Amino acid sequence: MRITTTVDGTSYTDDVEPRMLLVQYLREKLGKVGTVVGCDTSNCGACTVHMDGQSVKSCSVLAVQADGREITTIEGLSADGQLHPVQQAFHDSHALQCGFCTPGMIMQAVDLLKENPDPDEEEIRAGLEGNLCRCTGYQNIVRAVRAAADKMQPSAAPEAETSREPVGASMPSEVAQS
Amino acid sequence: MIPAAFDYVVPATVDDAVRELHDAGDEAKVLAGGQSLLPVLRMRLAAPSKIVDIGRITELRGVRDAGDHIVIGATTPHHEVQHNQLVREHALLLALATETVADPQVRHLGTFGGALAHADPAGDLLAPALALDCTFVVAGMDGRHEVPASEFFVDYFTTALRPGELLLEVRVPKYTGWRAHYEKFNRVAQAWSICGVAAAVRVDNGTIAEARVGLTNMSSVPVRARGVEEALVGQQASPEVIKAAAARAVDGTLPTADGNADAEYREHLAKVLTERAVTAACS
Numbered sequence: 521m522r523i524t525t526t527v528d529g530t531s532y533t534d535d536v537e538p539r540m541l542l543v544q545y546l547r548e549k550l551g552k553v554g555t556v557v558g559c560d561t562s563n564c565g566a567c568t569v570h571m572d573g574q575s576v577k578s579c580s581v582l583a584v585q586a587d588g589r590e591i592t593t594i595e596g597l598s599a600d601g602q603l604h605p606v607q608q609a610f611h612d613s614h615a616l617q618c619g620f621c622t623p624g625m626i627m628q629a630v631d632l633l634k635e636n637p638d639p640d641e642e643e644i645r646a647g648l649e650g651n652l653c654r655c656t657g658y659q660n661i662v663r664a665v666r667a668a669a670d671k672m673q674p675s676a677a678p679e680a681e682t683s684r685e686p687v688g689a690s691m692p693s694e695v696a697q698s
Numbered sequence: 699m700i701p702a703a704f705d706y707v708v709p710a711t712v713d714d715a716v717r718e719l720h721d722a723g724d725e726a727k728v729l730a731g732g733q734s735l736l737p738v739l740r741m742r743l744a745a746p747s748k749i750v751d752i753g754r755i756t757e758l759r760g761v762r763d764a765g766d767h768i769v770i771g772a773t774t775p776h777h778e779v780q781h782n783q784l785v786r787e788h789a790l791l792l793a794l795a796t797e798t799v800a801d802p803q804v805r806h807l808g809t810f811g812g813a814l815a816h817a818d819p820a821g822d823l824l825a826p827a828l829a830l831d832c833t834f835v836v837a838g839m840d841g842r843h844e845v846p847a848s849e850f851f852v853d854y855f856t857t858a859l860r861p862g863e864l865l866l867e868v869r870v871p872k873y874t875g876w877r878a879h880y881e882k883f884n885r886v887a888q889a890w891s892i893c894g895v896a897a898a899v900r901v902d903n904g905t906i907a908e909a910r911v912g913l914t915n916m917s918s919v920p921v922r923a924r925g926v927e928e929a930l931v932g933q934q935a936s937p938e939v940i941k942a943a944a945a946r947a948v949d950g951t952l953p954t955a956d957g958n959a960d961a962e963y964r965e966h967l968a969k970v971l972t973e974r975a976v977t978a979a980c981s
Contacts, residue, residue: 521706537703538704538705538706538749539700539702539703539704539739540700541700541701541736541740544700560740561737561740562733562737563887563888568803571806571807574777574806575802575803575806576806576807577803580737580740580804580807581732581807582706582732582736584708584751585729585732585751628802628803631802631803632802649801650800650801650802650804651801652887
């Protein structure tokens with residue numbers, strides 16, 4: 521079946537088998553190997569990407585389901601050589617050990633901050649419940665997400681990801697000042 | 699793993715979808731969000747020859763007000779159900795249970811109707827749908843008909859849907875002003891309920907005027923805890939009353955033993971979680 525998707529800002533048209541998984545399509549057809557396959561059972565979240573601006577586990581989506589949709593992977597997050605604030609925060613907070621869960625953690629953290637720009641620790645942990653880190657690195661991951669939230673206040677640098685609704689845009693001003 | 703090969707069709711209308719399902723007989727599987735189906739296909743626990751993707755049929759998605767009830771379209775994603783104002787106002791229990799389904803990524807794609815039609819006894823939406831007396835609207839080649847929740851769930855992963863039939867929407871009576879709580883016990887890394895309790899109450903001046911309680915994973919199908927409901931109605935919402943009522947949570951259950959819990963432990967959980975759920979709902 522022929523599908524057309526926009527991945528990290530570029531439009532692609534390909535013939536795919538209906539059974540091809542989105543993560544397979546991204547890695548094997550498009551070479552977007554920044555998105556990794558972790559558990560292959562939809563538990564771990566390492567393969568998280570955004571589809572039409574919402575986080576999904578790309579090992580549990582058929583490529584044909586993505587026809588006509590916009591995909592953002594970890595490779596499309598930075599802009600103009602600048603890391604996305606969440607990527608930078610993971611770097612600064614040393615929020616990884618082996619790094620395998622990191623692409624999915626970052627993509628889910630971006631989704632979480634879009635929905636809740638000022639999360640407390642409990643909300644961050646709940647927002648990342650679908651992402652597993654087997655190095656037990658959660659402490660610094662939570663710290664990084666919180667640090668990114670501070671950086672991404674509306675007064676800070678503009679959001680890098682070109683989503684329809686930029687992160688922080690809908691944040692009430694009283695939250696923004698806290 | 700990669701799923702076995704299948705034919706894939708994307709009907710644009712309910713009629714087209716029903717025709718595709720009818721033509722394939724029991725060889726077809728319906729794909730809504732795919733969050734239960736894809737893992738099953740990948741593990742090759744199922745290898746249907748045809749997948750009918752109903753995810754692009756716009757009339758199946760969304761929540762609407764229909765007077766004395768609300769209607770939730772079968773392909774409405776969990777994320778939409780949990781945040782929908784109509785659901786939160788008139789069927790809070792469904793919103794609260796939906797919040798506990800899987801994780802954010804799965805809730806973005808997984809659908810309300812898909813989870814109910816999948817009928818996993820550990821799924822969190824079955825017990826609330828039963829407790830709230832929902833009605834399931836089903837389409838087949840011979841037209842549309844309604845199935846009450848009490849008849850929809852037949853056995854493990856088995857519903858009243860026959861081959862060639864499609865779940866269109868779920869009608870939920872309005873429980874405006876009721877309070878609710880969904881309490882579940884699960885492994886941290888896996889959101890399936892080992893046991894779960896769905897409780898909705900209408901409290902009038904400190905007295906429990908009406909109560910609905912449903913149990914998750916205490917049988918092959920969701921169980922309505924009528925003994926608990928009877929013990930609550932007309933009583934003050936006191937800790938003693940709730941504890942005594944919760945003791946009846948295992949009436950009519952037939953819990954299984956599996957790697958997570960044996961039957962006796964599930965019975966213990968049902969009582970403890972019922973007490974917590976009703977307490978939280980009343981407070």
